[in-house]
Each structure stands twice: as C-alpha cells, then as structure tokens.
Amino acid sequence: MKVVHSPLHARHDGGKELHRGELVPCFEMPVRADYILKAVERAGLEVLEPRSFAHESLLRVHDAAFVEFLRTAHAEWRSLGKQGFMLPSGFPARGLRRDHIPSGINGRMGYYAFDASTPIVEGTWDAALAAAHCALTAAALVAEGEKSAYALCRPPGHHAGHALYGGYCFLNNAALAAQHLRDRGFARVAVLDVDYHHGNGTQDIFWERSDVLFVSIHATPETEYPYFLGYADERGAGAGEGYTLNLPLPRGTGWKEYSAALGASLDAIGTFSPEALVVSLGVDTYEGDPISAFKLAQEHYPLIGQRLAGLKLPTVFVQEGGYAVDEIGTNVAGVLEGFLGRR
Template sequence: MLVVHNPDHALHAGRQEMFRGRLVPCHEVPARLDHVLAELRRRGVGPLHTPVELQPGADAAFDEVLQRIHAPRYLRFLEQAWEEWVALDPANAELDALPSVWPVRGFRADVEPSNFAARMGLYSFDAGTPLTAGSWRAARTGAHAAVLAARAVGRGQARCAFALSRPPGHHAGADFFGGYCFLNHSALAAQALRNLGADRVAVLDVDYHHGNGTQSIFYERADVLTVSIHGDPRTEYPFYLGHADERGAGAGEGFNLNLPLPRGSGFAEWRAVLQQAIAAVRAFGAQALVVPLGVDTFEGDPISGFRLKSDDYLRIGEDLAALQLPTVFAFEGGYAVAEVGVNVANVLEGFGG
C-alpha cells in the first residue's frame, strides 16, 4: 500500500474553536496525524511518499482537478485570507481567524462582499474551523497528496493508496469550509480517478459525521456515487444534511445514499449497514473506490457517539477489500488521539490482508 504523506500538515494548528457555546482548545490537532504516521512506520506499512512543496502552476493537472471541484473565488479567498486578516490589524497575527456572520435563508450569497468578516462567513458554515497562518499551504499540500494517491491508483501503480493528511476534507464543499475542512480530499481523489479513465467512482464515507461537502459536490452527478454511514443528523453534526431521503437531484438522482445510525450504535449495527453500502457500490458498477477514512466511530472519541472498538477496524478493512476495487483512502476524523493511529492502521491492515 502506498502512503502519501502531507509534510506541511502541522502548519495548520488552530488555537481555539467554538464548541458548545465556548472557545475551547481545538480537537483537530497535528498530533492526530503524527500518531497515525508513527503506527504505520511501526508496522512497516508503505512505501511512504512525501510530496515536495508545490508551487502554483507546477502541476497543471492538479490545478485542473482543484478547480473542477472548488469554485475559483473560494480558492482565491483561501489563498489570500491570512494576509487580509493580518492587514486588518497587525495584532491579528497572534490570533486565529474565525467567522462570526453568515448569509442564511433569504440573504444573498451570489455577491462577494469586500468586507473580510463578511467573506469569512460567505465561505464557511461554522465557527469551529479556525483559519491560521499556515492553513492554505497545509490544505493545498494535502489536496495534492490526495490527487497523487489517486493518480497512483488510477495509473495502476498501486492497488491501494492512503492520503495521510490534515486538515481533513469531507465537510468542505465547492465553495465553503467548516468541520475542520478546507479542501475536499475525497472529492478531489474521485475527480482525479475520473480524469484518468474510471467511468464510475464510488465514495464510501465511514466517518462518524456525514460528509456534507462531498454530497453537495456530487449531488447532481451520475458518475460518482456518494454513500455515507454516520450519526443521525437530527442529533449529530453537521445537522443539516445526511438524512436518508437525500438521494441526489437532476442527473444525480439515485446516486446518493445516506445510512444514518443513532448515537450509541455498536459494531454489529454499524457493520450491517456497511454491508448495505457495499451492496450499493457493487450495484453501481464502480470501477474505483474512495474511502474518507474517519475513525471517530471509536468508543472513546470525545466528540462522537458510536461504540466501535480497535479490533473492529480490522473487520472494516476486510469488508472493504471484498469489493476488490482500486481504492484510495483519505484520512478524516478521529479525535481520541492516543488510539487514532492504531485504528487507522487496523483498517489498512485489514484491507491489505
């Protein structure tokens, strides 16, 4: 299994997030990836590939994929946001930028405001995703890692690849960030696989939280099936997408499948639903698979509510391997930091046999 590692991930290290009405230390921290990398090295999983710093224009095919998934004005905002934030007040260099105002129902979102705070709100959906001095570079290098992983799989150089990156990606939409995510790694990987000749690609999201960004990106497309197993959005973040009746629209009708489960679900219930997801991928006739790999389904996760144990992740890997598809994994959630490395490595070990 090829592991593509984002060397710039630690440049994004938020100080605080808004959580349950108060500012608290961020749950999404660089140590999450460090634990995974250490465990993969301990088990000898690899080879490990680390991309060099990517200058704009240095990889035209990557830029094409990035602009196919994300809106140009959103990408421009992310690239320039930190400089604008500091230009407002040099003291802001010691603070993270968090949004505080949003265009909700009845407000216009088609006109981009010139005010920085207004644009932060235009391009976000929560106050829990701090933008820092290194967020853009970390996110862009991570997006490139996901595309490199997909290229290796799409070109037949690896049967399976793992994009080991953070900040994570599956909550990021075409033109919005949130849920700790800025650029959608799984959507980028799926598009890269499409560009390399896979007519049908399935995205099977196993994170505790619904991949609202991925769903919204592909909701009107028939070439990418999106499937998600997650906590019931009536009680679980991100709340406003992820219901079972969301089946796609237009050309994409019937190509989105949500499988929500109640808080407290254990592995027996979760694995039964995984079999439904796998059956849907088979029925779709997917030629390649992308797995947003969140392990915040773990029983000890501080911001989630399922009850999976570490050994269960071996079974998840085995079940996904039964699809016998070229597969790209992308690292997503998992906030029980001490266990996240073992749980991720167990999925990959189970998948690889």
C-alpha cells in the first residue's frame, strides 16, 4: 500500500478554536500527521508526495465561490490590517437570510463556516489544497490498478460540504477521492466513514446521488458534534433517497456494539455492490481520545482493517480525525496493517 503525504500540511498551524464554550489551542495540530507518518514508515509502507491536479478537480464537489473564498480569505484579512487566525463571529441561523453572501470578509466567513472551531491562518489554503491533492493522488493510484492506497491528509475533510467548512475541515478529501474514482470509470463508489464524528459534509455532497453510497458510524448527534446532522432517519433525497445510511451510537460505545454497527455497514455496502471503496479513517474512536467518548482499544484497529479487507474492493483510505496524539500513529497503522493481512 502506497502512502501519499505532503509536508505542506504543517503550514496550517497556530490558530485557536472555540471548544464547548472555551477558546483553546486547536486539537487538530501538525504533530498528528508527523506521528502517523513515522508509524507508516515503521510499517514499511512506501511514502509518496502528491501529484498536482487542475483547479477544476476541486469544483467537481465544491462550489466555485466557496473555493475562491478559502483561497483568498486570509490575504483579504491581512489587507484590512489584521493578523493571526480568523474565526467567524456570526452565522445565518434561523430567521436570518441565507440567500445573500455578504461582501465583507467577516460576513462571508460566517456564511461559509458552521462553527468557530476551524481557524483560518496564513498557510491554511496551502495545507488544505495539499491534502486534497493527497486524496486525489491516492484515488488515482487505485484507478491505475493499485489495490489500495492511503492519503495521509491534514487538515481532514469530512465535515466540509459543497459550500461549507467547519470541524477542522476545509475541502472534502474523501468526497474528492470518491468523485475522482467515478470520473475514472468506477460506476458505483461507497464511502464508509468510521470517524467518531458524523461526516456531515460528505453526506451533503452526495445527498441526492445514487452512484455514491454514504455510510457513517459515529457518535449520536444528540450529544456529540456536529449535533445537527447524523440521525438515523437521514437517508438521502431525490435520486439519492436510500443511499445514505447513518448508524449513530451512544457515548461510551465499546467494541461489541461498534463491531455490530460495522457489520451492518459492511452488509449495506455489499448490497450496494460498489466497484470501489473510500474509507474516511478517523481513529478518534479510541478510548484515550481527548474530545471523543467511545471505548475502542488499540487491539481493535487491526480488526477494523481486517473486516474492511473482507469486502475485496479497491480501497482508498483518507485520514480524518484522531486527537490522542501519542497513539494516533499506532492506531492508523493498525487499521492499514490489518487491511493488508499483516496483523
């Protein structure tokens, strides 16, 4: 399995986030990717830098004006004499207009963001674009005949929607990978999201499509971020009705319950009969994760990889969450080595 990684991820650094009412240093930090990189290198996996892709590749899943906002936001911020990181201070909530995009940077920031936990810094665009190219490269490798590939993306992507950022995510790496596979001739693609948090952005992008099945195992939005999507009754709309499957689980879920949900997910994917699989690989399901509350142990991550391998599909792994920094590399490598049959 080839690993695609860019050192440009480190340019996204230095902001703070509003976490459960407190302004704190970001849990999503560069060292996360550094620890994963060391672990996959120890596992003997080949590491490649990403290829470059045309700007239009991003527009296959994202709104053009939204992408341009992300590309230019911090430069515009600086042009006003401001320094440091950007966080929104207002959002178009109920009763406010959502049909008009403000011209000012503060209004546009709130229009496109859905939380105050996702700071934009000077290097954010460089890092987000590099992460997107990592995902597209991994998908290209699989389209060219590799059985699997792993995109070591940072920042993550599954909370980013068609024209929406938040949850540490700016561009939706998993959706870009799935769309690239579709564009390369894979008629049906399944996206399985195993991050602790619901992949609301991926759901948004494929909500009305029947060619991409979106399945997510995550903590219940009744108590866990992103709170307002990820319920079991969300099943898609229009042509996509029935092609979204959410399996929310309560805080404190352990391996027995999680394994059952994983089995249901794999059954649904088998019924869909996809030609390729994209895995949004979050390991914040780990029992020691500082912002999550599942109880999976290190021994369970190779089991997840083994179960995924049982689908016998060309597979792209795309890195999402995981904030127990000391263990993140071991847990990610555990999934990949389990998938490869090494553990």
